Structures are given as C-alpha cells and as structure tokens.
Amino acid sequence: xxxxxxxxxxxxxxxxxxxxxxxxxxxxxxxxxxxxxxxxxxxxxxxxxxxxxxxxxxxxxxxxxxxxxxxxxxxxxxxxxxxxxxxxxxxxxxxxxxxxxxxxxxxxxxxxxxxxxxxxxxxxxxxxxxxxxxxxxxxxxxxxxxxxxxxxxxxxxxxxxxxxxxxxxxxxxxxxxxxxxxxxxxxxxxxxxxxxxxxxxxxxxxxxxxxxxxxxxxxxxxxxxxxxxxxxxxxxxxxxxxxxxxxxxxxxxxxxxxxxxxxxxxxxxxxxxxxxxxxxxxxxxxxxxx
Numbered sequence: 378x379x380x381x382x383x384x385x386x387x388x389x390x391x392x393x394x395x396x397x398x399x400x401x402x403x404x405x406x407x408x409x410x411x412x413x414x415x416x417x418x419x420x421x422x423x424x425x426x427x428x429x430x431x432x433x434x435x436x437x438x439x440x441x442x443x444x445x446x447x448x449x450x451x452x453x454x455x456x457x458x459x460x461x462x463x464x465x466x467x468x469x470x471x472x473x474x475x476x477x478x479x480x481x482x483x484x485x486x487x488x489x490x491x492x493x494x495x496x497x498x499x500x501x502x503x504x505x506x507x508x509x510x511x512x513x514x515x516x517x518x519x520x521x522x523x524x525x526x527x528x529x530x531x532x533x534x535x536x537x538x539x540x541x542x543x544x545x546x547x548x549x550x551x552x553x554x555x556x557x558x559x560x561x562x563x564x565x566x567x568x569x570x571x572x573x574x575x576x577x578x579x580x581x582x583x584x585x586x587x588x589x590x591x592x593x594x595x596x597x598x599x600x601x602x603x604x605x606x607x608x609x610x611x612x613x614x615x616x617x618x619x620x621x622x623x624x625x626x627x628x629x630x631x632x633x634x635x636x637x638x639x640x641x642x643x644x645x646x647x648x649x650x651x652x653x654x655x656x657x658x659x660x661x662x663x664x665x666x667x
Contacts, residue, residue: 388415441567445633449501449569452633456502460636464502465628467491467639467656473579475643475655476539477604479586479624480611483648483664484510484531487621490658491639497625505637507625508657518619526553526613532590532620534611538602539584542576545630549594553613553620564616570623571615574608575630582638583630587623588615605665 392413398406457464478484489497489508497507511518512530519528526532551566564571570587574594577583590612596602613620627635641655648662657663 388412392416438567442564442569445568448633449503452503452631453501455634456636459628459634464505465636465638470639472638472641473582474540474626475641476584476626477537477643477665478510478645478663479537479539479584479608479622480510480531481535481537481665483512483662484622485513486657486659486661486663487511488659491656492658495658502636503627503633504625506639507623507637508640509621509623511619511621513662523619524556526556526620529613529620531611531622532613533593535607536574536586536589536609536611536622538576538604538606538608539586539624540576540578540604542578542584542602544574544596544598544600544602545577545583546573546575547594547596547598548573549589549591551614552591554615554617556613557618560618562616562618566615569616570632571617572609572612573615575632576602577630578626581628582626583628583635584624584626585632588612588617588621590614 390412391409392411393409395407395410395413398404398409463469487509489495489506491506493499496505497509498504510531512534514530518530520530521528523529548568548570549572551568551571554563554565554571557563570585572589572591573585573587574589574596575583575585586608588611590610591614593610593612595607595609602608611620611622626638626640628638629635639656642657642663643655644666645663646666647657648664649660
C-alpha cells in the first residue's frame with residue numbers, strides 16, 4: 378500500500394503538463410489534467426492508513442472518533458437502502474438465533490428496548506435494538522464514592538457468549554475511560570465501542586459486545602465459542618458514563634452499515650415486567666436460568 382501511494386504521489390505531478398496544453402492550445406496535453414485525480418486517491422488512501430494505524434496521538438484518535446461518528450450517520454441511509462426501507466422490527470423479523478444474557482447473575486437494563494420510547498438509539502438504526510446492562514444494588518451501581526471504576530458492581534464481571542458462534546473481530550487496545558465528574562458519556566478512545574468483540578452466530582446474525590476491560594479476552598479471532606462460554610470481563614472503555622456492557626445483534630459484521638436486530642432471549646428470568654415477553658426494556662432486571 379505504501380509503495381503504491383509513493384508511485385501515485387509522483388504521477389499526479391504530471392497533471393501540470395495539462396497547464397502547458399492550455400497555454401499552448403494542445404488538446405493532447407490537456408488530457409494530463411486527469412493525473413490530478415490521483416491526488417484525490419492519494420488523500421483517500423493516506424487517510425485510510427491513518428485511520429487503521431494504532432497510535433496514542435490524541436489528535437489522530439480524535440479524528441478517528443469524529444469520522445466514526447460521521448460513518449454512523451452515513452450508515453443510516455445505506456441501511457435503509459439495503460433493507461429497501463423496511464427495517465427489521467419486532468413484528469416483521471423472524472430471528473435465526475435465540476440468545477441468553479451475556480453475563481452471570483442479575484443485571485439491570487440501563488438503556489434499551491424494542492419501541493421508539495425505550496430504544497437505545499431509535500434514530501441510529503445500527504444500534505436501535507442495543508442494550509446497556511449494569512448491576513444495581515439498593516438503587517446504586519457502585520459502592521464507596523464511585524470515583525474509581527473498581528467501585529462499580531459490574532466492573533470486572535465475566536462476559537459470556539450469548540449463543541454459539543465464531544469470533545470474527547476483537548479490539549483490545551484501549552484503557553478504561555476516566556469517570557467524568559458529572560453523569561455524562563465521555564470517551565478517551567478513538568472508537569465509541571472501546572474494546573469489543575464481534576461474534577457470527579448465523580448467516581445474517583452477528584453480535585457485538587462493547588466497553589470490555591483491556592487484556593481480559595479469553596478467546597481469539599477465528600475461535601468457535603459455545604453459549605455461556607467466558608469471553609472477557611466488563612470494563613469502562615470507549616464512550617461511556619460508567620462501567621457497563623453494551624450488547625447488540627446486527628445483520629452483519631460492520632458496526633456502521635448493519636441494521637440492528639431485535640433480540641429474542643431464551644431461558645431467562647425477568648424479575649420485573651411480564652415474564653412472557655422474550656424481549657427486555659429499560660428498567661428490567663433479568664438473569665439467565667441455570
């Protein structure tokens with residue numbers, strides 16, 4: 378790739394021969410203006426390399442974060458077109474896989490649901506049916522003063538495979554995001570997900586689990602995993618206000634260009650709301666059946 382870019386950088390200077398064609402009225406030389414298009418290719422490829430490069434440079438990471446958010450917005454019309462303006466919903470989508478909760482014990486749905494009112498991010502169709510989970514005890518998510526990530530009940534807790542599948546992507550490079558002074562989502566990483574794992578469960582169902590603790594992964598890309606298998610531990614990496622698990626199921630591997638899918642849970646116990654519903658909503662407390 379770098380060699381190709383070096384060649385392009387040399388070739389696009391031939392575009393100046395087009396100026397000679399303009400001044401000398403030689404149509405053949407004017408065709409050399411086309412070499413200036415290589416400058417655009419050079420910019421795009423160089424930018425792609427920057428985005429893929431692992432770096433601690435804050436300016437580069439801020440740029441990556443910005444363009445990921447732009448990508449999320451640009452992904453919305455793509456997802457609509459891909460689905461012919463008929464996005465998957467709880468009425469029209471027939472799940473290929475039933476899922477368990479990606480953790481042990483009782484956790485609370487901090488954010489998420491299957492309706493516009495309860496949705497994690499209804500307008501962002503790549504995350505429409507995502508869930509955020511944390512652990513609450515007596516209405517609190519932490520002990521002590523909550524100024525350290527280790528104060529939070531869910532921090533470091535095991536993350537489990539929600540269904541059988543294959544690991545197709547892992548990101549493991551971000552430290553925990555420092556906790557903000559007030560309750561708001563902040564991000565010290567160049568990726569909103571922080572550290573994450575993507576599993577392929579079927580031809581058209583993939584799951585993403587995000588905000589994972591750095592260096593806690595127990596599996597690797599290409600590995601087949603079983604439902605309930607230990608994957609990693611809950612952390613506070615990425616765009617987050619406090620430690621929690623972000624869990625979503627999507628049409629494909631791409632976080633930006635895959636529609637979020639309603640998650641149908643199986644073999645779980647809900648301690649709030651209707652136990653007959655296989656979906657969850659914000660405020661529900663649930664756990665897997667043993």
